[in-house]
Each structure stands twice: as structure tokens, then as C-alpha cells.
Amino acid sequence: MYTIPGHHHISMITKNAKSNNHYYREVLGLRRVKLTVNQDDTSMYHLFYGDKTGSPGTELSFFEIPLVGRTHRGTNAITKIGLIVPSEESLVYWQQRLTSFGVEQSEITMYAGRPALLFEDSEGLRMALIASPNTKVAHWETYEGSPVPTEHQIQGMGTVEITVKNMHKLKATLSEIFGYSVATETATTTLMQSIDNELFGEIYIIEQDGISEKPGRGSIHHLAIRVKNEEELIYWNEQVKKRGFMSSGIVDRFYFKSLYFRESNGILFEIATDGPGFLIDGNIETLGEQLDLPDFLEPKRAEITAKLKPIE
Template sequence: MYTISGHHHISMITKNAKQNNFFYRSVLGLRRVKMTVNQDDPSMYHLFYGDRTGSPGTELSFFEMPTAGKTYHGTNAITQIGLLVPSKESLAYWKKRFEQMGVHHGELTTYANHPALHFEDGEGLRMVLLVSNGEKAEHWEAWEKSAVPLEHQIQGMGTVEITVRRLDKLARTLTELFGYIEISHTDSEAVFQSIKGKATGEIVVKSLETAAEKPGRGSIHHLAIRVKDEEELVYWEKQIRERGFHSSEIIDRFYFKSLYFRESNGILFELATDGPGFTIDGKVESLGEQLDLPPFLEEQRDEIERKLQPIKEIH
């Protein structure tokens, strides 16, 4: 029996790569570990931010869609991303930083039993900083060139919030299919962990009977969860199909192998392998500094680069 070891990455939509690049690098202090393109549509950027090497469990990824409209929030959507920070002192640091940099944020509070600070990026993407009590993404590495001091750096993904009409349907998928542990369950909210006690694989599911979310800029496209290798991926694909879900089949994304499926509420999940990772085509020292393409797109590089607008730094 295989175990899901936690979150792998999460993917969002941005309208403006330049502003997105500024926020996640210069405000949140993450490293841009890979600048590549959407492999299914190479006309758009696919940007990854994370720790020093873009370890599984630290990656926030964005597809640039210049025509993206406004997000109309609703149900049947992934609605918030938790990010782990080391201490309550870190929350105070971040609150002051957000005030100085004009970032929309709330007051210090509690979320999913963690001291917390809610905030949004410039496109309204909902996030929350959570005190990790020493927990961080399994392979997290500090980035020495971060704009944020080491003692307050974001240490990976924490609790992810999903809002659905049929809570019990998603609950059964998480527990019966993937072996998540149910920590609590009421009519309106349930909490699940892939490994008991670990926020790095925690999902809060909220029940909401309203119109489905209409995605746009600042919306969340899918959540990827971690599997060790392709052998495990083959196992999970079989389990997904046996439960009656349609699977994308295994796709080689070069930096990892993955598969996709939608559960009964329409939430898109990806299962992604831990390796080989972002250093497969670049040195750690220069990750994210140039446009990297998987081998099957390399022969189209000239055409792809002509269609992409250079991402100029905002100072």
C-alpha cells in the first residue's frame, strides 16, 4: 500500500507574468526556479517559484494568460493556499512587510489550528501564512539570495482549502482512494491529512451550496500531490480508474511524471513524482534565469521565444 506523502505543487492563472514575477520573488522572497512554457500550449509562460531547488512541496506555479478575466468566486474550486513560516515572530515580520509593500492582508488570527495571517497577491489569489511549529516541506532548502531573512522565509506549502457542493464525495475520494486520514468532520467542514499531524499534506474541505466558481486571474487551476516514482504513479492510475474516474494517463513532463483526474465535484488533481526535478537541465546556481524547454520542444525554441514577451524586472 502506497502513501501520498503530501502536496507536490499547486498551479494558478496569472494575467501578467511581470507583476507575478515581482510579487513572488521580491515580496514573498521565493526563488523563481524554472521559467518554461505550458507544455500543452507553448505560447504561454509557465513559471515555478519555490525554495532553493524547487523541491516538491514548495512549488507555486503560474500559467500566464494575458486574456484572463476576473475570477468570480464560488464553489467547486480550490480556494486558498497555506504557506508555512517558522514562528509567530515571522507572522509579525510578514504583517509589517505587507503593510510596507501595500499587500492586501488581514489581522493575526488562527486557521486550521495554526496561528495565521491571511493575504492576497495583486490578482486576488487567496493565501494564508501558517506557523509551522518546526514543520516544513520535507526537502526544503533555504535560498541564500532571498529578499526575506532566513528566519522568516516561507518553508513550503501548508494547508490547502477546497470548497465544494458535495463534501462527502470529496471526503470519500481522499480517504478511500488515497488513504488520507480524516482529522475532523462536520456538516460544513472537514480536515484531512495525507500523513497524520503533517500540515504539508493537509486539506481543509468546506461545503458551500452556491454557483460554481468562474476561474480567471488569481484562480487556482489544480493541486498536485506527491508520489515517489513512476512505479507508484502506475499503481495510483489503476486505483483511479477502478473507482470510475477518467485519467489523463501518465504524462512525461520532463521535470516529473504525472497524471490528472477530476473528482466528482470537478476539482482537478494531479499526481506528480518527486523527481527528477528542476536541476535535470540546469545548475542549481542559475535555476530560473533563462527559458528552459523540455527536449521535445527544443526544436521549436525560436518560434516559442518570438511569441513570448520578455519578463522585465520591476524595481
């Protein structure tokens, strides 16, 4: 039986790729591992940030939509991204670093049972830096070019918060299809893990009634969870359909293969393979420095680049 080893990536909406690029590289110290376009709308930048190679589980991805409005917050949405840091000392470092860039933040607090620092990016995307000294993120690679010292660098995605009207439906989907287990539970929250006691596959569900979120800049489009290869992806495609959900079918995204489905509250999930990865059309030294296009878009490079504003 196959299992889910954790998160693969998470995708958000940004209004301005240039300022987004500055924030995630210069403030958070991540590497831009891929500068490409949305394969479904090539007039739109698609930016990926992560560790040295953009390992699965470290990738934050953004679609640029220049005309997008603000997010109207509500329920039935992915509402916060946890990012793993190595220690509570790292949280102190990040307090000082975020303050130096004028980023408002909470005091060091507890979030989903662990010490954390809560903040928002320049477009209101809600995030939490979570200290986890006992977590060994084996798939994370140090990025020597980061402005953040190695001992405090972000080590990938941790707890992802999802707010829904019906917690039990989402809980059932995660447990009965994908084998997530319940770590802690209250009347209105459930903390679930794909790997016991590990943040990099953790989903924190909050039950909240009210109006559904209207997405905009700084909102989260979807969460992608990891599978090893296409064989496993085929298996999960069948499980999703057996549960009665509509599947997109398997889509070749060049850097990985994936499928999409919405669970009962309307949350969009992607299931994505680990490979082939971002080095398929790049090299380790210059990864993310130039516009990369999948082979099927390369013949349209001149047409595509004519519609894009330079980021740098």
C-alpha cells in the same frame, strides 16, 4: 501499500507574468526555479517558484493568460493556499513586510486550527501564512538569495482549502483511494491529512452550496499531490480508474511524470512524481534565470521565443 507524502505543487492562472514575477520573488521572497512554457500551449509562460531547488511540496506554478478575465468566486473550486512559516514571530515579520508593500491583510488569526495571516496577491489569489513551529519541512532548502531572512522564509505549501458542494464525495475520494485521514470535522468542514499532524499534506474541505466558481486571473487551476516514482504513479493510475474516474493516463512533463483526474465535484487533481526535478536542465547557481525548454520543444526554441514577451 503506497502512501501520499504530501503536496507536490499547485498551479494558478496569472494575467501578467511580469508583475507575477515581481510579487513572488520580491514580495514573498521565493526563488523562481523554472522559467518555461506551457507544454500544451507554448505561447503561454509557465513559471515555477519555490525553495532553492524547487523541491516537491514548495512549488507554486503559474500559467500566464494575457486575455484572461477576473475570477467569479463560487463553490467547487480550490479556494486558498496555505504557506508554512516557522513561527508566530514570523507572522509578525510578515505583517510588517506585507504592509511595506501595500498588501492588505488580516490581523493574526486562527485558520484551520493554527495561527495565520490571511492575504491576497495582486490578482486576488487567496493565501494564508500559517505558523507551524513543530513542523519540520525536511524537503525544504533555504534560498540564500531571498530578500526574506532565513528564519522567516516560506517553507513550502501547507493547508490547501477546497470548497465544494458535496464534502462527503471529496472526503471519500481522499480517504478511500489515497488514504488521507480526518484530523478534525464539523457539519460543514473536514480537515484531512495525508501524513498525520503534518501541514504539507493537509486539505481543508468546506461545504458550500451555490454557483460554481468561474476561473480567471488569481484562480487555482489544480492541486498536484506527490508520489515517489513512476512505479507508484502506475499504481495510483489504476486506483483512480477502479474508482470510476477518467484518468489522463501518464504524461511525461520532463521535470516529472504525472496524471490528471477530476473528482465528483469537478476539482482537478494531478498526481506527480518527485523526480527528475528542475536541475535536469539547469544548475543550482543559475536555476530559473533563463528560458528552459524540454528536449522535445528545444528544436522550436526560435519559434517559441518569438511569441513571448520578456519578463525582465
